[in-house]
Amino acid sequence: MNSSPADPAPEATPEPHPGATREPAPEATREVAPAPPPLRPRHRVMAWAAGLLMVVPALITACRALDTDAVTPVPQLLAFLPWLTVPAGLALLLAAVARRRVLTFVAVLVLGATAWSTVPYMPQTVISYGLPLARVKVIASNVEFGQGTGSLIELMRRERPQLVFVSECDRACRGALTKTFATELPHYASVEGEGSVGSILLSSYPLRDWRMIPSTMGMPGATAEIAGVPVRLQLTHPMPPVPGQVSLWKRELGRVKAAVAAQPTGPMLVAGDFNASQDHAAFRGILAAGGLQDAARRADESRAPTWPAEGPLPPFVQIDHVLVRDFSVREVRFPDLPGSDHRAVVADLDLRGPR
Template sequence: MDRVQTAEHGETAEPVNDSPAEATPEPTPEPTPESASGPVPDPPPHRPRHRVTAWAAGLLMVVPALVTACRALNTDGMTPVPQLLSILPWLTVPAALALLLAAVTRRRILTFVAVLVLGTTAWSTVPYMPQAVIPYGLPLARVKVIAANVEFGQGTASLVEAVRRERPQLVFVSECDGACRSTLTRTFAEALPHYASVEGEGSVGSILLSSYPLRDWRMIPAAMGMPGATAEIAGVPVRLQLTHPLPPVPGQVYLWKRELGRVKDTVAAQRTGPMLVAGDFNASQDHAAFREILAAGGLQDAARRANRSRTPTWPTEGPPLPPFVQIDHVLVRDFSVREVRFLDLAGSDHRAVLADLDLRGPR
C-alpha cells in the first residue's frame, strides 16, 4: 500500500510503491551447459560418408582397368597380365560391382570412373575381327577339320569315337604320346593314311593326320611338337600347321611369347595360297600374340566366322572352375566356314574344335 512519509521542515515526500506486483524483476540468468552438466565434450571429427565403400569400389576397378588398358594398347605385358587376359570377359563382374558401390557413395567422380572402366571392359570383349564379307572364288572341296588336345594321350579313345562319327579329312592332335600315335595311325590307316608327327611322351608328342597326301614336312622349333606339311586338296597345295606353344604360366611367359612368335614368322613366310593353322594355341583372342599371328598370315579364326568366338574350350575337367576361355582354334585362309562345333573329349581337359570348311578357288 502507498504511504506518505513526512520529512523534516514539513516537506512532503513522493509516494513510494513497495508492492511486489509493481516491482520490475531482474532477469534471471539461464543455467549454462557447463553449470548444468559440466564441460561439453568436443564434437566427433567429421568423417566422409561411405569411405570404406569408396575404397572397395576403387580396389575392384584396379584389375579390370589394368587388363583393359593392356588390351587396348595391344600388349600382353608380364605376369599377371597374360593370365588375366584369359578371363577378360569375366572382369566385367568386378567392374559392375565397383560401379554399384560407387553409385552408393554418391561421389560423382568415382562413379564416372567406374562407368568408364565398366564400359571399356565390356567393349574389349567384343569379337576381335570384323564380320566382313570376303570375296571368294568357287568352292573346290569340302574339308572337315578336327583340332584336339588329348591331354597326355588320356583322351585318345574319345577322339577315336569322334573321328569315326564325324569323318574329318584332317585331324590335328596335341599331347599325343606314343600310345596315342600308335592307336590313331593303326585305327585310321585307311581313312587317314598320311601323317606328319613329332614323337614324344607326355605333352611333347603331336600328330597331323590327313586323308590327302602330304609333302614338304617341316617342324616349328618348340618345347612341344608343332609339325607342319603341305597337302594337295582338289589339286591345290594347302599349307597345314599344327600349333602347341608353351602355356603362359608365371616364370615362362617369355617362352610362350617366343614360341607364338615363331608361329607368326612361319605363317608370315607364306602370305599367299590356302592355309590351315590349328591346335592348342594356349592363347585367346584377347592376347596380342595370338592376334599378331592372324595379322601376319592374313588368317581368320573359323570360330569367329561362325559367331562362336567366345565358346570356351578349357578347362573341362572338374571343379573349381567351369570352362572359361577359348584357346583351341582353327585358323583359315582361302576357306569359307560352314559350321564350327565344339566336342567334349572324355579324359581330356580340352574341348575339340570341329570346323566344316569349303576350300575356295582364286578370286
Template sequence: MNSSSPPPPPRDQPLRPRHRVTAWAAGLLLVVPALVTACRVLDTDAVTPIPQLLSFLPWLTVPAGLALLLAAAARRRALTFAAVLVLTATAWSSVPYMPQTVISYGLPLARVKAIAANVEFGQGTRALTGVIRRERPQLVFVSECDRACRDTLTKTFATELPHYATVDGEGSVGSILLSAYPLRDWRMIPAAMGMPGATADIAGVPVRLQLAHPLPPLPGQVHLWKRELARIKDFAARQAQGPTLIAGDFNASQDHAAFRAILAAGGLQDASRRANASRTPTWPMEGPLPPYVQIDHVLVNGFSVRDVRFLDLAGSDHRAVLADLDLRGPR
C-alpha cells in the same frame, strides 16, 4: 532492398564409415579390370599376371559392374565416373569376340572337315577315336599325343587318314597331324611341345597345314610363350599369300596380343569367330572351375566357314574344335 551474396558451393560431406568402406571396396574392385583392360587397349600382353588375367577379360565386367554399383552407393562422383569408364572400356574390349562378316571370293573347290584336339597326355585318345569315326574329318590336328596315341590313331585310321606328320614324344611333347590327302614338305616349328606341319594337295591346290601348341603362359615362362607364338606368327606371315590352315591348342585367346598378331601376319580368320562362336570356352574341362576361355582354334586363309562345333573329349581337359570348311579357288 538488401542484396545477399550467393550461397557458397556445396561441399562433399565427410564419408560415413559405412560409405568409406563401400568406396574402398569399389576402388579395389576396379584395379584388376582397369589394369587388364588398359593392356588390352594398348595391345600388349605385358608380364605376369596380365597374360593369365587376359583370359578372364570378358568376365572382368562383373567386378567392374559391381564397383560401379558400390561407387554409386557411396555417393562418390569421381569414383562413379571412373567405374563407368572402366566398365565401358572392359565391355568394348570384348568387341573382337563379336561375329565377323567376310566376303568369300572364288568357287568352292573342296569341302574339308578339320578337327583340332588336345588329348591331354594321350588320355583322350579313345574319345577322339570315336569322334573321328563319327565325323569323318579329312584333317585332324592332335596335341599331347604320346607314342601310344600315335600308334592307335595311325593304325585305326590307316585307310581313312593314311598320311601323317608327327613329332614323337611322351606327355605333352608328342603331336600328330593326320590327313586324308598326301602330304609333302614336312616341317616343324621349333618349340618345347611338338608343332609339326606339312603341305597337302587338296583339289589340286597346295595348302599349308600347321599344328600349333606353344607353351602356356605360366608365371616364369611368359617369355617362352611369347617366343613360340612369335614363331607361329612368322610362319603365318610366310604363308600369307596362299591357302593356309593352322589349328591346335594355342594357349591363347583373342584377347592376347600375341595371338592377334598371328591373325594379322597371315591374313588369317578364326573359324570360330566366323561362325559366331568365339565366346564358346574350350578350357578347362576338368577341375573346380567351369570352362571360361577359348584357347583351341582353327585359323584359315583361303577357306570359307560352313560351321564350327565344339566336342567334349572324355579324359581331356580340352574341348575339340570341329570346323566344316570350303577351300576356295582363286579370285
C-alpha cells in the same frame, strides 16, 4: 474537468561528435552452399572397395587397348577379360551407393572400356571367294597326355574328318590313331614324344614338305594337295603363359607368326591348342601376319570356351582354334572330349578357288 497531460516531447537524437566515426551498416546475409556431408564409415569402406575392384579391369583393359601382353600377371589375366566386367560392374554399384560422383564416373568409364574390349577382334566382313573346290572337315584336339585318345577316336568315327590336328599325343596315342584310321587317314606328320611333347597331324590327302616349328612341345607342319591345290597345314602347341615362362610362350608364338608370314599367299590351315585367346596380342599377331581368320569368329562362336573342360571350374576361355585362309566356314562346334581337359574343335570348311 480533468485535463489529460500533454504528450511528452520526442527525444532528440544526439548528434555525433565531430571526431567520431560512424559504424557501417551490416550487409545482407549471404547464402553459403552447405558442405558435402562427411562419408559415413560404411560409405568410406564402399568407396575403397570400389577403387580396389577397378584396378585389375582397368589394367587389363588398358593392355588390351595398347595391344600388349606385357608381363605376369597380365597374360594370365587376359584370359579372364570377359569376366572382368563382373568386378567392374560391382565397383560401379559400390561407388554409386557410396555417393561419390567422381568415383562413380570413373567406374562407368572402366566398365564401359572393359565391356568394349570383349567385342570380337575380327570384323565380320563379306569376303569374295571363288567357286568351292572341296569340302573339308577339320578336328583340332588336345588329348591331355594321351588320356583323351579313346574319346577322340569315337569323335573321329562319328565326324569322319579329312584333317585332324592332335596335341599331347604320346606314342600310345600315335599308334592307336594311325592303326585305327590307316585307311581313312593314311598320311601323317608327327613329332614323337611322351606326355605333352608328342603331336600328330593326320590327313586323308598326301602330305609333302614336312617341317617342324622349333618348340618345347611338337608343332609339325606339312603341305597337303587338296583338289589339286597345295594347302599349307600347321599344328600349333606353344608352351602356356604360366608365371616364369611368359617369354618362352611369346617366343614360340612368335615362331608360329614367322612361319605363317613366310607363306603370305595360298590356302592355309593353322590349328591346335594355341594356349592363347583372342584377347592376347601374340595370337592376334599370328592372324595379322598370315592374313588368317579364326573359323570360330566366322561362325559367330569366338567366345565359346574350350578350357578347362574338367575340374571344379567350367570352361571359361577359348584357347583351341582353327585358323583359315582361302577357306569359307560352314559350321564350327566344340564337342566335349572325356579324358581331356580341352574341348575339341570341329570345323566344316569349303576350300575356295581364286577370285
